[in-house]
Amino acid sequence: MNKIDMREITEDELNEYLRVIGSEAYRAKQVLDWIYNKKIKSIEEMTNLSKKLREDLQNEFYVSGLILLQEMVSKDGTRKCLFELEDKQKIESVLMPDDKRLTLCVSTQVGCKFNCSFCYTGKMGFSRNLTAGEIVNQIMLVSRKEKRITNIVLMGMGEPLDNYENVIKAVKIIYSPWGLGISASKITLSTCGLIPGLKRLKDEKLNINLAISLNASDDNVRNRLMPVNKKYPLKELLKVCREYPLKPNKKRITFEYVLIRDVNDSVKDAKQLADLLKGIKCKINLLPFNKRLDGKSQYDSPDQHKVDKFHEYLISRNFSVFTRKQRGIDISASCGQLTAS
Ligand code: SF4
Structure with a gap:
């Protein structure tokens, strides 16, 4: 048995x-x-x-456990943990300290099916879903050393909504007082935009934060960056976002936008993005793309002045915009750089 x-x-x-x-x-x-x-x-x-x-x-x-195989600490304090699962597969989690918060980015799958062209996890292919226990264990193992993890982001290896049941079960364990007791308002699920999963999620009433990895303002560019867009194009995805229930005065959807040189970083792209997101309660996180240190990047980082212009344009259209510093660049722990290599 x-x-x-x-x-x-x-x-x-x-x-x-x-x-x-x-x-x-x-x-x-x-x-x-x-x-x-x-x-x-x-x-x-x-x-x-x-x-x-x-x-x-x-x-x-x-009682299952993970083995911590390797830990790498970045100059900026970001820590990447490489874990071995019971079947010897490997996953990564990333711990990001800043002033008041200690955020852990956890994986939800070994590899990923969705093959976004800027993402190294996508290039690994897909091995399997993580169990809810394996998702929870990443937090438990890191928190043995770090007592005060304040925020959880489901944004590591894998697409959370492609492992729906296990992720939802893990989320419930993470926020329940009998579980890890981390408030639902401190948990963020990030998706590439799987519409059936989003529709299910909106009925769960979990009260967690939602982030959409958008990265483009027209279908041609998004098809190139994120093949999933061919199945769930922008117009349909944003329709679901408009209908997504948000607590009055409290929640906003976060749109993540990785800025890539000469691909999606022009003021024209910013204008299209502003038109696209008009009327959605949201904030926009701009993430200037960083090349991996192994030189295998297909794309280049944007010029700083283009990042500034993009940011300023969105501000001029009254959006909440944050240009995020990529974390853990020197240990390849930035967004889209996890590979469990
Ligand atoms: S960005 Fe997310 S959905 Fe896309 S390949 Fe990477 S892990 Fe998968």
Whole structure:
């Protein structure tokens, strides 16, 4: 019999299991505390449970773990962690400190199917989905050393909405008080724009933040950068964004836009982008593309004056715009550079 990973068990599932075996209901709180708060590595360590209950749990469950293979620290403090999964596949997570926040960018798949032309994960091809436990474990392992992870972004290797059930389950574990207890408002899911997944997500009422990796303001350019656009073109994607429920006065959709020299960085592109996003409650993150240090980049970084002009134009159209510094450039930990090589 395949055992169930305790690192992805929910309060409801545990309550039901304890009810079936006739154990006291209050044990659920104790077990969840061991798993998600005390971060134990085996059921044997749950010392305030009876021996019998531990044996019962061991017959049904196990506690999964990741192996930290390598850690690289950038000059700017960004830390990239290379993890090995139980089947020896590898994934990466990136920890980004700034003044008040400590943000962890986690992976949701081994590789990715969507082959965006500026992204190195896409070039790996797709191996498999991560389980909810493997997504949660990235946070747990990093937080053993770093006590105060404040924000989670599902923006590492893989497309979260292509691994829908496992990602949603992981998100619920991350924000639940019985789980990791990181507020839903501090969790951001970033997608390349899978419309069926977005439509499902809008009915979940999770209250997490949504980011759309847009990167172009017309279909020709976006088809080139992101082949997924051929299936879910801009007009349809933005229709779904317009209908996406946002909490009054609070939430906005974030549009991520990687600026690439002579591909999507002109004022004409900015104007088209402003026209496209008109009327959507949003903010725009501009990310100047950075070449990987191994020189294998197909694209070039934009000139600073073009970045400034692009930014200024969007401001003149009353958008909230942030030009982000790419983080961890010297360790290839920037957006789109993860490869688990
Ligand atoms: S940008 Fe995201 S969706 Fe596109 S290939 Fe990379 S990981 Fe996949």
